[in-house]
Amino acid sequence: xxxxxxxxxxxxxxxxxxxxxxxxxxxxxxxxxxxxxxxxxxxxxxxxxxxxxxxxxxxxxxxxxxxxxxxxxxxxxxxxxxxxxxxxxxxxxxxxxxxxxxxxxxxxxxxxxxxxxxxxxxxxxxxxxxxxxxxxxxxxxxxxxxxxxxxxxxxxxxxxxxxxxxxxxxxxxxxxxxxxxxxxxxxxxxxxxxxxxxxxxxxxxxxxxxxxxxxxxxxxxxxxxxxxxxxxxxxxxxxxxxxxxxxxxxxxxxxxxxxxxxxxxxxxxxxxxxxxxxxxxxxxxxxxxxxxxxxxxxxxxxxxxxxxxxxxxxxxxxxxxxxxxxxxxxxxxxxxxxxxxxxxxxxxxxxxxxxxxxxxxxxxxxxxxxxxxxxxxxxxxxxxxxxxxxxxxxxxxxxxxxxxxxxxxxxxxxxxxxxxxxxxxxxxxxxxxx
RNA sequence: GGAGAGGUCGCAUAGUGGUCUAGUGCGCCGGUUUCGAAAACCGGUGUACCGCAAGGUACCGUGGGUUCAAAUCCCACCCUCUCCGCCA
Numbered sequence: 231x232x233x234x235x236x237x238x239x240x241x242x243x244x245x246x247x248x249x250x251x252x253x254x255x256x257x258x259x260x261x262x263x264x265x266x267x268x269x270x271x272x273x274x275x276x277x278x279x280x281x282x283x284x285x286x287x288x289x290x291x292x293x294x295x296x297x298x299x300x301x302x303x304x305x306x307x308x309x310x311x312x313x314x315x316x317x318x319x320x321x322x323x324x325x326x327x328x329x330x331x332x333x334x335x336x337x338x339x340x341x342x343x344x345x346x347x348x349x350x351x352x353x354x355x356x357x358x359x360x361x362x363x364x365x366x367x368x369x370x371x372x373x374x375x376x377x378x379x380x381x382x383x384x385x386x387x388x389x390x391x392x393x394x395x396x397x398x399x400x401x402x403x404x405x406x407x408x409x410x411x412x413x414x415x416x417x418x419x420x421x422x423x424x425x426x427x428x429x430x431x432x433x434x435x436x437x438x439x440x441x442x443x444x445x446x447x448x449x450x451x452x453x454x455x456x457x458x459x460x461x462x463x464x465x466x467x468x469x470x471x472x473x474x475x476x477x478x479x480x481x482x483x484x485x486x487x488x489x490x491x492x493x494x495x496x497x498x499x500x501x502x503x504x505x506x507x508x509x510x511x512x513x514x515x516x517x518x519x520x521x522x523x524x525x526x527x528x529x530x531x532x533x534x535x536x537x538x539x540x541x542x543x544x545x546x547x548x549x550x551x552x553x554x555x556x557x558x559x560x561x562x563x564x565x566x567x568x569x570x571x572x573x574x575x576x577x578x579x580x581x582x583x584x585x586x587x588x589x590x591x592x593x594x595x596x597x598x599x600x601x602x603x604x605x606x607x608x609x610x611x612x613x614x615x616x617x618x619x620x621x622x623x624x625x626x627x628x629x630x631x632x633x634x635x636x637x638x639x640x641x642x643x644x645x646x647x648x649x650x651x652x653x654x655x656x657x658x659x660x661x662x663x664x
Numbered sequence: 665g666g667a668g669a670g671g672u673c674g675c676a677u678a679g680u681g682g683u684c685u686a687g688u689g690c691g692c693c694g695g696u697u698u699c700g701a702a703a704a705c706c707g708g709u710g711u712a713c714c715g716c717a718a719g720g721u722a723c724c725g726u727g728g729g730u731u732c733a734a735a736u737c738c739c740a741c742c743c744u745c746u747c748c749g750c751c752a
Binding site: 276 | 674682683711713714715720721722731732733
């Protein structure tokens with residue numbers, strides 16, 4: 231969400247961002263609706279004033295008469311009509327406003343899709359094997375630490391079991407990431423994974439104001455809805471796809487103390503993704519699954535772009551450090567305008583090399599949203615002048631278990647099929663070899 | 665899941681149809697006083713939108729309804745607390 235005044239004063243810039251981000255949005259329509267909304271609001275205010283004056287008169291018995299009461303009824307009816315129209319206009323306005331993107335940062339490459347993402351750096355050596363490296367599916371099966379067949383039998387498509395030492399490896403990764411985050415000054419959280427729509431809308435996971443789990447690739451929980459006037463009245467609940475929405479919504483509707491900024495948080499959670507839009511993609515193995523564990527980093531900062539950019543660098547550096555600790559070769563990409571979600575200002579991905587799959591695989595994504603999320607979640611702080619301002623919000627993956635799990639298996643495999651656990655990880659796993 | 669109580673301006677609380685333009689206390693800000701402070705006293709103190717301003721409108725958990733008029737009455741829902749039941 232952007233400020234309407236900003237949009238009105240920067241129509242060209244906003245239109246350019248809409249184009250560069252491949253967003254379907256008629257900005258002129260939004261501006262017209264905004265104008266109409268204002269007009270209707272003014273008209274309604276006048277009617278209400280009339281109503282109040284009349285009601286005032288009528289409480290005096292000497293002025294009371296049938297004519298005035300009749301007039302009151304007429305005003306009431308008019309107001310009802312106006313309120314209904316205004317509500318419709320407001321709904322339209324809100325849904326259009328929700329689609330307005332953040333203007334991408336000046337250094338963001340312009341491009342249509344992921345092919346325009348720019349590689350910025352690489353770290354580590356791509357391992358060379360004196361045997362044909364296996365993929366994690368085979369390795370996991372042979373070691374009996376991963377069971378995809380039974381996973382599918384029980385959970386359906388993309389289901390999986392992690393077993394035996396694989397469990398220790400996976401939890402070891404979680405604990406390594408948590409220990410790193412805490413060491414870096416981030417407060418750990420185990421946030422709710424079952425949340426109301428607001429949290430997901432606030433983070434930008436719902437594209438529109440109507441929460442549609444079909445469109446938005448988010449699982450909705452089937453609650454026993456009661457019907458009121460033909461509508462399901464009980465509030466819908468959804469499963470989060472990352473701890474980010476829960477962590478950001480933690481401060482929803484609050485005014486934060488400037489002294490406490492930046493707030494550094496990290497969340498460990500199960501994550502659920504319906505992957506409705508990715509049916510044909512990555513159909514095998516652990517690369518794309520419906521549920522997994524992840525440690526996520528979140529930072530809430532003052533509304534100053536330079537500070538936020540610095541914090542973003544800090545967050546990426548932590549993720550890089552984790553990959554370096556695990557001795558996993560990776561590259562860093564800057565995400566182009568078209569591959570960025572609407573709310574993002576500036577984004578980077580880290581991709582680890584996956585020898586078995588013989589390609590790079592995304593292990594994390596660091597994003598700066600500026601105030602796009604905080605406007606939706608209504609999180610503010612008081613700046614130097616004492617004015618309330620929306621904070622800036624940033625997030626980044628610390629460690630997503632399945633993909634890092636894949637990277638470890640495929641990079642650390644030995645000829646005999648065993649996995650040599652990286653030195654820094656071994657204490658968290660409890661053994662040096664799997 | 666059942667029964668009950670409750671949700672009002674940062675906090676606490678008053679308000680059961682019109683005089684609520686939501687009162688009071690605390691807190692906070694400013695002033696008087698003081699060498700300085702405390703105390704006391706005086707004044708100020710929510711948010712959003714429209715307007716150059718004067719001013720207007722909305723918001724008393726949320727949504728609907730009744731009424732000329734709703735914080736107040738009715739309905740539904742959400743949340744919190746207490747008790748009971750079930751349960752990791």
